[in-house]
Structures are given as structure tokens and as C-alpha cells.
Amino acid sequence: MAKVTFNEERCKGCELCVSVCPKQIIHMADRFNSKGYRPAEVIEQDKCIGCAFCARMCPDVVIEVYK
Amino acid sequence: MAKVTFNEERCKGCELCVSVCPKQIIHMADRFNSKGYRPAEVIEQDKCIGCAFCARMCPDVVIEVYK
Amino acid sequence: MAERIMMKGNEAFAEGAIKAGCRFFFGYPITPQNEIPEYMSRRMPEVGGTFIQAESEVSAINMVYGAGGAGARAMTSSSSPGISLKQEGISYIATAEVPCVIVNVARGGPGLGGLTPSQADYFQAVKGGGHGDYHMIVFAPGSVQEIIDLMYEAFVTADKYRNPVMVLADGLLGQMMEPVVLRDWEDLQIPEKPWASTGMVAGKPQSVINSLGLAPEELENMNIRLQNKYRTIEENEVRYEEDGVEDAELIIVAYGTSARVSKSAINKARAEGKKVGLFRPITLWPFPSKRLAELAEAGKRFMTVEMSAGQMIEDVKLAVNGKSEVEFYGRYNGAIPSVTEVYQAIMKSFEGREVHK
């Protein structure tokens, strides 16, 4: 079992994480953060395998991964 | 038959010509030119083979070669 | 009247140069003048000219030296730190008497500084940031239209005296848009340059573009020749604009952006009955010292308004030579003085003074 958390305020909505998640479970939220970006989020946490691809590709160190 | 001539006033007495003449016929004269250098000269002109090694090595274009 | 079009100051530098017959641009990116090389990279191929993005400002100025020495109308542009890097090259160009134009769209300094407009490169431009006794002719435009017009004058004057001309502006002038009228200069023709190093074709004697004077007499003669030329330029090439100086008690001396801000502030002060005028040097070297001296003799006092810690004020003081007061209002780099501030400085200068009439 694995978990990812997002520091939403830091997210710039670049979607790099989305593009590399092997499980395709990262999506862009509908809301905006205070900087005006739509942040990335994971809804189906249980599908996460903790591979950290998302975190590794995030230029803003938004993502933490737990396993 | 070949001939070499020296523009003595231009000679700086560096002896590069002396060092490359295959016939070893170039020598440094005893006199000084007006710049204070002992110029190179050839006495045994008849031994010259006109190879122009001397002229090719002269940094001051002192030497002309005829053949 | 010909058609007015909106143009950015930086584009005006570029198009102005092209209209002046410049076909060789060598530059390196730096904010806030990037629109100049960018415009040139697009336009030069269209007009059969050459644009090179040099590897550095140092290389760019030396390319200008090469092309200018080969007889071409050539230019470079940069902003403050980049201009500092060109100082050796400028000193060479001035000494070898290669005509060319150097644009400095100055930004806040010193050091890496910032990107805001600045006038703190005045000393560098007029006193010689490079080594030795040389001068660039320095033009300071005050509007986008004047940028275009002065670019033409810059190339003409450079050729006339075989001297580098700097056009000194600040980031605001580079970035702003204003309506301009573009025109084709009727008398545009690049003079013959028999001195140029173009090859000894058809028996032309050897030309050497050079700034070396190994023998002391040779070097001193070179300097005497330059100094004589500088005296001639000082005689002939001074440019300035006056506005309301006749009845003025106080004359604001300002160029470029601070002249514009001062203009607005003066209008405000005039509206309150203060007798203030504007003196705007258009050539920073040669500096309009003679005219300022006359005005000082006539009893006017002065205030320079500068976007610096106070540089042009030295030339004003040298011109005035103690005959009148010279005050200063400036904002150090990083800020543009506001109309309100300058207005207040003017009002303060009138405080407690007896009223002339």
C-alpha cells in the first residue's frame, strides 16, 4: 500500500506528474489554488503503487510519497 | 649550378640557415652589419645545390636562391 | 502629415538604424533592450543586411569594430552590464576612429542590478568608461520619435567625424510605445570611406585600422589629433531643447525619461505660478555648457532631475562654475521619479525665496 500527498499551494498545474503516472490516477482538480493554478490530485489513492514517478518529475516538489 | 645571395643588412645572425644547409657551406661572417649582427654568408658558392633549405628557414627573408 | 504608427522605443532604435542605412547589427540579448536584436534578426534579412547574435558583448563590439573599419554602417546595442563589457572595445574604436553607433538602453545598477530604467550610466558614457582620453558623441533621445530621428543623426555624425556615437536611453524609453512618423531620409547616402580597410584593390594604398602607438611621439600625436577633433565636435555638435527658460527663475536640467517626468511636473508648477523652465540636453557629450553658462549669467538657478545619485549635475556645475545655484533631485536606481515628487521638489526650491517678477 502506498500514499501520495500534494502540497497544493505549491502546485503550478504543469501536469508532468499526470503524464508519468503508470497508474494514471493523477488528475487536475477543478478548483484553483491561490496562485490561480488548478492543482493536481489523486482520488484513487488505493491504486497508487508508490513508484514516485510523479514526485520525481515534479519541478516544484509538491509531492511526497509514503509506502 | 646554383647561387644564393644574402641581403646582409637584413640578417640577424640567427644561424638557422647555417643549421639546415645540407652542404654546410653557410658561415657567419666576421664583420658586423649596421644593426650589430654578424651576417651569414656563403663562400663556396660552387658547392651550393640550390635546395633553398636556407632560404626556407630564414625568418628574415635574407636569402634569394637562383638555379 | 505622413502616417503615424505606434512603435516601441526599442523597435524605433532598430528601424531608425535601418532607415539610416545601417545593415550590420551585432548584439547579445539583455533586458530591457531585447526587442532591438529581435527586431533586427527579423528585419535585416529583409533588407539584405546582416544580423549576428554574438557570443558576448565583448565579441559584439569587436565585430562592430571590424565591420565599421571595413566601411560599413554598423551598430550594437546592449544595456548597462553589457555596455561595461564593451569598454575596451569602445576605447579601441574611438582611437582607431571607426564610425559606429552603440545603443545603451540603461537599466538599474550597479552590478547585476535590476531591469528598471536608469540614468546612472551617464558618467560611463560621457567621461569615458574605458581607458584613456577619448570621447564618444552621446545622444539622449526623449521620445520614440526622437529615437528614430537621432539614430539617423547618429550614423551621419559618426561618419562625419569618424567617431563612435552612443545613443543613451533608459528602459522606459525602450519599452514604451508612442506614435511615430517613419520617413525615408532623402539625403541618405553613405559617404565614401577611402580610409577604410577594404582591400588594396585597384592600387588603393594600404589602410590600417589601428590604435597602437608604440613610439611615445606617435601616441602623443594620435592623442593630439583626437583632442583637436573633439574640440571641433564641441564647437559644432551641441544639441539641446529649451522650454520656458526665458522668464524662468528655476531651470530644470534633465534628459530622456526624467525630462518627460519633469515636463509634466513643470506644467503643474507653472499652473501654480512658479516660473520654472526645462533645459533638455540632447547631446550629453558635447555637453551644452556654453548655453548653461549664459543662463547662469542671466541669473537663473538650476536643478537637475536624474534617475541616478547625481551624475549630470557635475557637468551642470562645471558649466555654471559657481555663478548660480545647482540643486539636485534624483531617485537612485530602481525607481522612476514620479511627477508628484518632482513637482514637490520644485515647490520646495521656491519656498522661502523672495519672489522675482
Place this chain on the structure above:
Amino acid sequence: MAERIMMKGNEAFAEGAIKAGCRFFFGYPITPQNEIPEYMSRRMPEVGGTFIQAESEVSAINMVYGAGGAGARAMTSSSSPGISLKQEGISYIATAEVPCVIVNVARGGPGLGGLTPSQADYFQAVKGGGHGDYHMIVFAPGSVQEIIDLMYEAFVTADKYRNPVMVLADGLLGQMMEPVVLRDWEDLQIPEKPWASTGMVAGKPQSVINSLGLAPEELENMNIRLQNKYRTIEENEVRYEEDGVEDAELIIVAYGTSARVSKSAINKARAEGKKVGLFRPITLWPFPSKRLAELAEAGKRFMTVEMSAGQMIEDVKLAVNGKSEVEFYGRYNGAIPSVTEVYQAIMKSFEGREVHK
């Protein structure tokens, strides 16, 4: 008296620096200062210091910035064209407030110029050859002994104000030999530099050596801080030497080599009853304006003697502010004024003047 030894000016720059605790030298060859790097390349390894022949003057000044920012006493030396190349770096160093020493053994310019001594880099040194409002502190030694002593003062003053110090000489001072007394400075200790970028060891907060101020307020504050510092330096660090100014009618203002020549000429003129004195600025920035103003008030007139087309004369005029006459005698680059010439200039200045007593 300690032992006198003969030393070349250039060697004195180097040994003076070493005695002042300098252990990092970054330079690039250029005549007439080559003996400085050469001496350093020999001596630095002996004292556990570092000598690097940089790939260029640009690199050298940036190495100085690095080493100085890391807390070391570091220096570079060059001559006119090489100093022009350092202008961007100097502007950075001044802004980032990195203490260091820069020696300019000036040569004839402008351009490639020649190798003869020159004082035509005065403007570059004191007005800021680089961009923006900054100042180096500028020392002008007049003898080989003073070179040694001022090198010590240069490093101390640089550290005291976190400011670059230039020691400006000319080729003659660099090349001549004179007897000197070398001494070990008793109070030699390099101050703590908590601001230096040396690693965040043992919980030290982050140090950043920097000259960037992207936000306008940030940049303006940086400039205000610098300007305040400059005012303090102007208050405290002015140095000059006077000789026979009390009874003088005419005061020769000269520094470095031209002060030496003037000294001889003054002696000659004094022998003929002319009341001439010598005023020798030792700091060119801050300039001894206040004292010159006093002397002007006291009715003295002035003549600057310079190996240039006239540069320091502007600072003298600014100080005098019209209260007295300021004449000029100079030789353009390439020649050193002779004692006879200066003597004649002095005599001419007295011609047709009513005799004071």
C-alpha cells in the same frame, strides 16, 4: 631605521600586498605591470598563498570576486586596456560589497595605445568606468615606499568598508626602483567576516554575495545603502599631502608621477622667488575637495599637472566652484611632462600678474 632596500614599484605592489596579508592573486600579463604577477607567481607559493594566471582580465576580476566573497584578502592587477575589461566585474564587486584591491599601472591610451606611463584612466577610476552609481576608493601613490604603505592601507580600508580599493599608478611608478623600508605591520589581522560566503558551518545563517535587486524597492534600497556608505567614506578617508601651500599664490595640484615632476619644477620656480606650492591628492576618490575649497577661499589659484588631456582638473574645478582660477598643464598620453616644461608653465602663469607679498 630599518634596512633600506632597492625595489621596483611593481615589486612593491606585490610585496606590499603580501605584507598586508593578501594571499590570493589573480591576474593576466600586460605591460607595464608584468613584474607584479611574476613576483606573485614566485612568492605566493613561499607564503602559502595562491597565484593564478587567469585566462583573461575578465576572469581574473571574477576570481577576485569569488575569493573576496569567500572572505580572503584577494587582489588583481592590470594596466589600462585590461582594467577596461574588468569594469563589469568591478561594478559587481562594489555592489555586492566585496572587499578587494585592484592595481592599475596605467599606460598610454586610448585603445591599444602604448606602453608609456599615463594618467588618463583617472575618470575611469573615480567616476566609475562601469555602469551604475558606485565608487571604488582610489589611492594614488607617489613613490615606491608609498606603494608599499598604501597597499596595506588599501586592504585595511577595503575590509573596513567592504568596498573595492583601486591603487592607481602609472608605468613610471611601476618600473622605477627606489629605496624602501619593508616592515611587518604590527596590527596586521584580517577582521572577522561573518557576511562572507564560507559555508553554513555550525549553524551560521546563509550568506549570499549578490548584486541583484529585481524588485525596484530592493534595488533602490541597495543603492541608498551604498550611497550612505560613500558619504561616510567621504567624511573619513580623504588623504592628501601639502607642501608649501601656506604662502603660495599658485598651487600645483598633481598626483603620482606628475606630482614628482611638479615637485622638481616647483623647487626650481621657488628658487626664482615664485610662490608656488604643491597639493598632492593621495585619495582620488574621495577627492580632497573640502581642503581645496578652503584654499580657494584663501585666495590661492591652481594649476593641475596631468599626464592626460585634463581629467582631475574637473574635480578641482568642482571643488573650487568658481572661487578661483584653475589652469591646466598636461601632456597627452605618450609623454611624461619634463621638469623644464612644468617649470615654464609655472613661470608663464606668473607672467603679467601683479605681485602679491
Place this chain on the structure above:
Amino acid sequence: MKQVFGYPESLQNRPNHYCPGCTHGIIHRLVAEAIDELQVREKTIAVAPVGCAVLAYNYFNCDAQQAAHGRAPAVATGIKRALPDRIVFTYQGDGDLASIGMAEIVHAANRGENITVIFVNNAIYGMTGGQMAPTTLPGQKTTTSPYGRDTATTGYPIQVCEMLNTLKAPAFIARVSVHDPKNVMKAKEAIKKAFEYQVNGKGFSLVEVLSTCPTNWGMTPVEALKWLENNMVPVFPLGTFRSLEEVSK
């Protein structure tokens, strides 16, 4: 649950100013991770360039100097000579390192300065708004090559690693990319190795990291990664060019 991926200590905990999806951010993190893992943060001094990374000192949690455009290797030389037991690295863009700073990088490499250079090659001048760089690809449009880079008048992309590899002194030279997680991990290894070389006193190390500039390339960040992979990697082959002697781990 254990944290398997988190915020490196050597990175200051604040947002960066890079554009969304700009891989400068990834490279910053990799450098910070390497410094963390080698436990040299307190001894490290960064040299920031002029370029988009000009504010690097706001991100790396270590002492720093900001260098003039292109001069970071000279500044680093000054620092390292003054403080030989510190870890000194420069972080430079392709305009900074391969254009104006060519002499400085060649000579620092040639002297074998014991410093580490992180060379971020995004084939463009990011900070100034997208002008041509020496590494811009043939035909690539930029604001100063509006008709596409013309090789006849402006030549070809400079291969910095290959060039420096002709020098004898450098200890470690490698080119990596960050266009996908696998390459990010390789990049991390190379960066760490470069720092290890320095820690072990082996001399000059440089890692060229192929990077994106979505803003000035005019692409989305995801498109930019693809463009990097498909267009830049063929021109700038990845690999280790120099590895003087394996460092003891």
C-alpha cells in the same frame, strides 16, 4: 508508512519562480538530493548564474555567490582556492556557459579546478525571453532566429561535453536528461557522482542536463518533455564522457 520521497534538506522550503513545468525545478531538487546524500550541505557554496536560475541562492539551502553572466567558473575558482575544503558548484545555463562564458568554462576545466558544474542545457535563452543559444537546434525558431536557426550563418549546436572531453584535466564529464522518471534517476546518479569526485579531491566535474523551456519553446510542459526526448537527445547524445578513475564510494 515510511516517507519514500520528500523535500530535500538542501532545498529551501519556498516556492520557486520557474514557469510551470520548467525542469529547472527538477534539476534543483536533484542537486539538493545529491548534497543531502553526501552530507555536505554545511560545507557547500553555490554559484548562481545569470539566467533563469539567477535566484538559485533563494532555493539552495547553502551559502552562495551570484556571478556575472558566464563567469561562474571563475567565481567558483576564486572561492574554491580560498576555501579548498568547501564544496563549490556552479549552476549555469547554456547561454551563460556555452556562449559568453566559453573561455571561463574551458579554462576552469583545463586547470582541473576541483569544482562541480551543473550545466542546464535548454537550447535557448530562457530568462531574456527566448533568444537563440549556441545549443539551439538547426531550424529551431527563437526570437533571434525567427526563420529558424540557419546553420549556414550561425553554425551548429555546440556539444560542450564532447568539447571539454578533449582536455586532459577534467575528472568527470557526463550528459543526462530529465525527460522521464528513468532519466531523472540517471541524472541524479550522475550529479551525485560529480559531487563525489569533488569531495574526493579528484578535480573538475561537469554534468550537462538536457532541460526544457516550455514558455519560450511555446509548448505545454508535457509536450516540451517529448520535444526534448525526440529532438535534443539525438543532437546531444547522453552518456558519461569522462570518468577519470572510479571514485571510492
Place this chain on the structure above:
Amino acid sequence: MKQVFGYPESLQNRPNHYCPGCTHGIIHRLVAEAIDELQVREKTIAVAPVGCAVLAYNYFNCDAQQAAHGRAPAVATGIKRALPDRIVFTYQGDGDLASIGMAEIVHAANRGENITVIFVNNAIYGMTGGQMAPTTLPGQKTTTSPYGRDTATTGYPIQVCEMLNTLKAPAFIARVSVHDPKNVMKAKEAIKKAFEYQVNGKGFSLVEVLSTCPTNWGMTPVEALKWLENNMVPVFPLGTFRSLEEVSK
């Protein structure tokens, strides 16, 4: 009798200022001969460096510009772009080209400027009195490496040809020597070929000529030739590194 060796037209008929036995003089003559043979003297513009050859314009019988130290390739670029039908060459020393002028030579080469560079490598700064150059040999004593060049702190001699050969644009790159008549003839061939490349519009050509500095090496001119042969040639291997496509003769 026919003259088989005489004074080239492209050389001004006046004494040069070089020290006795300095091979700068030989190289000048070779350049002049090449220009003569290609019959381009009237079209040729020389760019003189800062170095012992600073007065080259007094010797070459053609128009000339004197360039700032290291900047000859930039100056030549300006000239050639302004006058594309002229033949433009620079004549530069090793301090000029490989130290301060490194960025300029790399970028002129990389742009493929259609100019010819004569690079005179004498492993020292001649004009300024014998300081270390980037090409100084390991252990060689100079006035700024008084204990011999220390490779640990100053690195190794830079091999300019090998370095520029990593660039794609250059058309012709060769290294020759002038230590004996045979090599002088080869040098002449290479120099001529370099100019031919330019005449034919092929782009950047450079010939590195290994040269002596008897004065600052502290040797007689004859000893200096031997030293060049025995010490420099092994470090700077002779040969043609690039010859893009044979030029039509």
C-alpha cells in the same frame, strides 16, 4: 639563372622587429607566399593580434585591422560579413587565441565563418616577456611558472585543433610545424589550403603552426628549433584534423 626563391609580393619590403631566429618571420613569409600563389593580395584583409605579431600590418602588403587582445576572430567576422568577397585572415598567438580569446575562436569556428586563422603556438607569451600560456608544456619554466608549469594547479596544454575539431562547422583544421625545411614546406601547403578553402567559400579554416620563442625560452634559435621538435611536437601532434571536402584546385 632563374630565381627559385625570392621575396614574396605580399610581404612589405622592410625589416621585421622579431628577435633573431624567431619563427614568426618564417610563418609571415609562408602566409605571404600562399596569398601570392592564390593571387588574392589585393582582396586580402589581415587582422593583427595583440602579441609579438601586433605589427603584422607593417609586414603584410595588404589592408589590415589591428584587433584587441583575443578578439581577432570577432573583428574578422565583422569584416568578412561586411565584405564577403574579400579574403580575411587573422594571425594570432597562443595567448591571444587560446587564453583570452577562447570564446571568440570557438564561436567563429562554430559559426563556420568563412575566414582563415593562422594560429602561432609558441607555448609562451612572447610579447609580454615570457609568461605561461595555456599551451605551455608541463614542467616548462616561464616567468609566471617559475617552478615549472604545475599540472595539478594549472592543468595541461590545450590542444586547440583537437578541441575545435569537435565542432561541426569548420572546414579545415591542421597542425604543422616549422622546425625544419621539410616541415616548413608542409606548413606552407597547409596554409595555402586553408586560404583555398576560404577562396572557395567553404567556411572556417585554421592552421596551428608550432613556433619558437628563442628569447623567452632562453635558447639560441637553433636550440629552439630542436626543443620544438623534441618537446612540442609530441604534445601537439601534427596532422590534418579536418578537411571537409577536398577543395577543387
Place this chain on the structure above:
Amino acid sequence: MTLEGIFAGFGGQGVMLIGQLLAYAGMYEGKQVSWFPSYGPEMRGGTANCSVVVSDEPVGSPVISEPDLLVAMNRPSLEKFEPMLKSGGMLFYNSSLIHVTPKRTDIQVIPIPANDIATELGNAKVANMVVMGAILKKTGVVKLETVVSVLKKTMTGNKEKLIALNQQALEKGMELVG
């Protein structure tokens, strides 16, 4: 008559464009105008703004310290520039995105649901034109026809088909404050 306006918003909201549009239109109506952008690193992803002066007199300072007119397309812009507005000045703000209300009471406040209207018109990108329409109506500084003719001059080729939409947006904006 002199009108000094600041146009501010996120990069991409088209504030620079409507600023230029106003300046162009002023020029075509024979007025003196200037346009000055904020520039530099601020532009990187952050907010952007420009200052426009339209006047019968030659323009002095193109930098404005007390604008007569402020357009705030997002909240940071409102917060930054509201205090500078001249007493009695006009504030147009994008009420689709800004959910706070301006604080000043000595100014005219004109909320424009620009994004909502633009979306209704089928393209969120013309939100700026909606605001522009409102400005035209409220200030009368230049005529709608002039603005439209500028659009026609500048939107050529591919963009030509968007002219109609832009004109619609302008008109909607005018109606809104009618």
C-alpha cells in the same frame, strides 16, 4: 483632456492588448498617446500591467502615479493598484473572478462580469474586450468605430474571423454600463 489609465491582470488575460488598443484608437483620432508595459521578470507567470495616456497635449511621463482609470482583471491587480487611483477615478473590475469588493468610496466602481459574458459569447478570451466596451461607453475617450477599425487593421489572416466576436464583446460591454 488627458486620460491616464492602468490595465492590470494575469498574463494571458489580454490587458496589454486592450491597453494598446486604446492607445492606437487615440492615435487614430489624432490624439497624443503613450503605452508603457510592466516588463522584466514580473512577467514570468505573474501579473502584467500597462499604463496608457491619451491626451490632447504632448505626453509627459508615460508612467502614471495617479491614474484616472483602473482596469483590474484579477484580485492581485485590484489590491495593488486600487490605492493609486485618483479620487473620482473609475475602477473597472472583473467581477467574474474577483469576489471581494473594492474598498475605496471616493471613486466610481464599475464591476464587469467579464469572464461570464465572454463565456456566454462563446470564448473566454474576449473578456478583455467586454471591459474595453464598458470603458468606451463610460469615458467616451475614443469612439467604438475607431476601436473596431484598429481591430480590422491588426487582425489579419487567421485572426480575421475573430473580428466579429470581438466587436460583439465590445458592444456587450457598452450595453452593460449603458
Place this chain on the structure above:
Amino acid sequence: MTLEGIFAGFGGQGVMLIGQLLAYAGMYEGKQVSWFPSYGPEMRGGTANCSVVVSDEPVGSPVISEPDLLVAMNRPSLEKFEPMLKSGGMLFYNSSLIHVTPKRTDIQVIPIPANDIATELGNAKVANMVVMGAILKKTGVVKLETVVSVLKKTMTGNKEKLIALNQQALEKGMELVG
């Protein structure tokens, strides 16, 4: 007392050295001294010269426009500097190499067959010392002992063995003008 001298000759004739020697000796005798070389490209193979001032006063200009003393070791030096010599000044010239006679009549001319004497002594290199000896005798500006002690201080190691020869040359020079 102030003595200003110019020492000129080919590079390699040791004129810089005897100039320095005089300056050193002056210093050791407690005087004020300066030494200034010609420098730069002139040195490359051409002539070399230096200016020396020995004085009881602090030295002003180290560059001399009217020397009291001129040493000309070769013809170009004679031609270049003879005109500068102060009226009544002393001209020492190397009559071994210079076969013209000086033109001035208002000066003291002291021909020294320096190379011939040096060759007699077995080493042409000490020609400069022969001239130096003559100067010591003629001017009395410094004492022979001081000069010899300077030689002893500076000629160490390998060169030590040459001290005697140099001293001999100095003495020969003194005798010559005895």
C-alpha cells in the same frame, strides 16, 4: 648635491646593471636615489637605457631631461642622448665600439676603450665595469668600496667568483681617467 645620469647601450652591454649599481651604492651611502629603465618593445633586441638620480634631497622626477652624466656604450646611444646632456656635463663613451667623436664642445668628453680593456682583462662582459670605474673617479659621487660591497652583496653563489674580475675592471677604469 644631485647627480642625474643616463646609461645607454645595446641590450646585453650591462648598462642597466651599472645604473643599478650606482643607485644601490648611493643608497648605501645614505643618499636619495632612483633608477628608471626604458621598457617595452624597445628592449626587444634594440637599445636599452636607464636613468639614475643620486641626491641629498628627495628625488623628484626620476626621468631626466638634462642629465649631468651620460654613458654611451654604442653609437645609437651616443646619437640619441648627446644632445640632451647638460652644458658642462660629462659624457663617457665606449671608444672601442664608437668610432665617431662627439659633436658637443660645451661638455666634458671622456672616451673609454671599454671593450678593449675588458678583453685585456679576459672577459668582454666587464666593459661596463670599466666605464663605471671611470665614473667613480671622475664624479666621486660614491666610493669604490661601496660599489664593491654592493657587488659582494649581489653576486652570490655561482657569480661569486666574478667579483674579483669586476673589481679589477672598476680599478682599471679609475686608473684610466686618473
